[in-house]
Amino acid sequence: MANLWQVTGGQGKGGLLVREGRALDSCEAPRRLTTGALIEEVQLLAGRLHYRLLAGSGPEEGWVSIALKGKSLAQRVCLPSRGELEDACFRNDVQPMKAATELELFRLLADMDLLQTCPPFSEASEVYDASVQLVAAPVAAGMGHQESKDGDTSAGQWLADVQEFDAYRTDPYQLFGIPYDATDATIKSTFRKLSLRVHPDRCPGDPAAASRFQQLTQAKDFLLDPYQRRAFNEAHGFLTPTVNVAWWSDWEEIYGEIEPDQEVESISIPSKLPDPRIDLLILGATGITGTLACMVMQRSPRGRSWAIAGRSGRRLQLLEHKFGRDSSFQRSLRVESRQDLERVVGTARVVLDCTGPSHDVGVAVAQACVKTGTHLIDNTGDILFSKEVKDALDSSAKAAGVCLLLHAGYVSVPTDFGVWRLVREIREELGSDTKKVDVYTYTQGFVMSGTSLLTGTKTTFKDLNAAGAPFVLGGVRPCGVRTEDRADPPHKDENSSMIAYPGLNVDRQVVRGTCGLMETLEPESRYGQNFLFKDWFLVVDKRPEEMTKQESAQASRLSGIGVSLGGGLGHSLMVEAKKIPPPGWGPKERIRQETFVTKVFVGVADLANEPKMHIVMNAGPGGVGDRYEGTATMMIEAACCLLDTADKGGNLRSGWGTPVYHLAHLAFFDRLVSLGFAFHCFQGAPTSDFMQRVFASTLPLKDVAE
CATH class of the missing domain: 1.10.287.110 (DnaJ domain)
Structure with a gap:
């Protein structure tokens, strides 16, 4: 049983003072922990208690003192008995899991605001005094x-x-x-x-x-094993609460959690190559995605020489020490000004731009790549930045034979390639263009980084409309802009029995941009004259006012990336209130490992009887489903795809472009599958029962029969 405490001090002061760290001089939390609150012990060191809030008001996590000047501020307590908790569940028509622990039963009642129906707590001082003598600590609830x-x-x-x-x-x-x-x-x-x-x-x-x-x-x-561990954690209530600040990490924590794989065998790099430049440069290596890219390169050597660049000399040294021991690693380069970009970019054949926000230095990086003949792979989700690069540099990049591959991260690659695959299947199986594709996304556990959210504050609906929305990156059909091309309001999705919110704005723009680019290629690559694309993300079947804090936070973060914060209004206040991570912060390893994404693509052929096909995509657990670790993995794979093709004298499509435009003809879809992205194609429309079972599963589709 986890150790529980009840706050007894702080009367007349609004509760106990909470600090973010153990030290008494660490930052104070904006709110106090109210008297009477029930908290769970994470760690107890020298009278300082690291807690998680179970019931009551105050910060969800922090450090408090359990005594002051001989006076107790918090007291160890015991939960009511299992029988009493089960009785409370029965009286309130609550049906817990059969194997639920006492703590899980209590949490269930707390989440439903039914604690008033529980018997009172009992003191646990004797239990605590005895427990500290045991050799083994209580870990039944996984608390430490x-x-x-x-x-x-x-x-x-x-x-x-x-x-x-x-x-x-x-x-x-x-x-x-x-x-x-x-x-x-x-x-x-x-x-x-x-x-x-x-x-x-x-x-x-x-x-x-x-x-x-x-x-x-x-x-x-x-x-x-990421699959077995996630299934076990879910069954026992151990999945991480992604909206809890305890699961946001700054760079130091993310770096510290990573252990290089000591068993990886080194792959030698040929000493004499036609191009003396480094194969791959990770620019922005000192940020979250860049650091994870270093991890991927060390754990899965590609036989490519690589280097890192960033602003922080200290972080570059740390990265080189942890990940740069293999012979494929060449050097670290410090970028202190925009004037350094051309010099640094010119040392590589391909640059992975992991810097952010893109509107700060992204255009300068792209300009340097075009000037030095270096291919660019950027994971941006910033539509207006992408349009600026397209308008300013597409022609010169084509003249220089340079690929400017944007949106090459988790934000758009799975959706872009899923739609492309479904369009191809409809053409091959039904002999038709595609009239419409709807994509439904359900993500189980993830955290957006503070930098990603900051990028979103720079774009407003007004900006997008001025740039040509809903076709900022091209792709408008011959009939012009249709009413259906604009985002629909949230609605109840009958197939999944969940609420469907308009999906990522960047996904819509990228897929439409791909549709426009494919029109310039051979006829069999085209999507169709009447092609319409919609995307949705799903949350549980509750009205917004009935959603839990976690569901509501996820919905608000997802529904309007790039526009949800109204051009920056309220961003600093949300950071200060710890509603969203600050810039430079991102998900801990456990969240990255547990994230599991399911996408269902439903396509309609452009025929009189409108036959349908659908594809189910799964990604995760194990890191590949995470927005940042998955992005790092895909960017590196895209770079290797370009390099392998160039080395064999293959055809690269130069200029500005989307992931499908630059990579589909290079068999990158097969590389996605090898990375852990599972795609399953079916004839007809998905049934309601099938959709519900697919989205309820935490395992890939091979374990869910249609």
């Missing part, structure tokens, strides 16, 4: 673990008794003595420590050592 004085984890006690690891009967976090949000690096490190105590070579006289070591290995493999 203690360490013995010699530094060994306390979880070793299970090794004497466990004969077989079974995730249905055994909590792997408890076995390892680690919290449920432990990083992969922590899991590996803990395994190494515990394995020394049970390895057969270290225990020659113990006949059960081999069996225990095998079970320990199985538990480690289970936790490192």
Whole structure:
């Protein structure tokens, strides 16, 4: 059972003072933790309690003192018994999971504002005093673990008794003595420590050592398998609350969570190449996406030389130390001014622009690439920036033979290629152009970075309309702008039984831009004279006023990227109130690993009887479904795709373009599949039952039968 506390101090002052860190001089939270609040212990150090809020008012997470001048400010308490909690659920017609713990039952009642129906808490001082003497810390709810004085984890006690690891009967976090949000690096490190105590070579006289070591290995493999771990976490209520500030990380935390893969074999780089330049330069390596790109390059060597560039000399040194030990890594380059860009960009054949926001330096980077003959891969979601590059540099890039590949990140690549694939299937199977494609997206767990949100503040509906919305990047059909081309209001989607909100503005613009670009190619590449594209993201079937805080926050973040914050109004206030991450902050490793995305593409052929086809795409868990780790992976794969084609004398489409325009003819779709993006195509329209089962699943479609 997790350790619970109730706030007893702070009367007459509005509650206890909360700080963001353990230190007493760390930043104060904007609100106090009210008297009577129930909190969950994350860590207790020298009278300072790191907590998570369960019931009451105040910051959702922070540090408080449990005593001051001999006076208690918070008291350890016990939850009501399981029977009492189940009775409260029964009285309120609440149906919990059969295997729910007491804490999970309590959280369920708290989420539904039914705590007043629960019996009162009881003091737990005796329980607490006894528990601190135990060798093992309470980790049944995955909240943390203690360490013995010699530094060994306390979880070793299970090794004497466990004969077989079974995730249905055994909590792997408890076995390892680690919290449920432990990083992969922590899991590996803990395994190494515990394995020394049970390895057969270290225990020659113990006949059960081999069996225990095998079970320990199985538990480690289970936790490192993203599918099994996500399913286990979901079943036990351990999935991370993505709107909680505890799961936002600054760069230092994100960097610190990453452990280089020590088992990766180095791939040698040919010493004599026709082009002496570095193959791949990660520009903006000192940001979140750039750092994750460094991680991907180290863990999955492509046989390509690479380098990094950024503004912070200290961060560049840290990145080089952690990821630059392989022979494929060449150097780090500091960019202190725009004048440095041309010099730095000119050292590479392909630049991955991970800087942001794009409107700050993006055009200067693109100009430098055109001037130096360097291909550009940019993950921007900024439509107006993309249009500026298109209008100013498309012609000169074509003349220089330079690819300006924009929107090459998670924001648009899966949607752009999913639509392209469905259009191709309709042409091949039904012999027709495509009349319409609707895309429905449901994402389970993710956090947008502060920089992504800041980018959105620079664009308003007025700006988009002035730039040619709803076809800012081209693609308007011969009939002109139709009423159907504009975004529809939220509505109840009958197939999924969820509320459908208009999807990402950038996806709509990119797909329409691709449609326009494909008109310039061979006839079989064209989408159709009447092509119409709509996209939606789905939330649970509740009216906005009935949505939980998490659902509401997700909806507001997703529904108008680029326009939702009204050109910057309120952005700083939302950051200050910790409603959104500040610039430079992003998701912790656990969120990146747990994010699971499902997209359903429904296409209509341009025939009299309007036959339909649909595609289901899954991405994640394991990082590929995350907006930033997935982006880093796709950008690197796109760079390698261009380089491989160029080295073989293949055909690159120069100038400004979308992911499909630059990469579809280079078999990049197959590369997406190899990265973990699963696409399944079906004849006809998806049934309501199928849609509901697909969006309810946390596993790829192969485990969901139609």
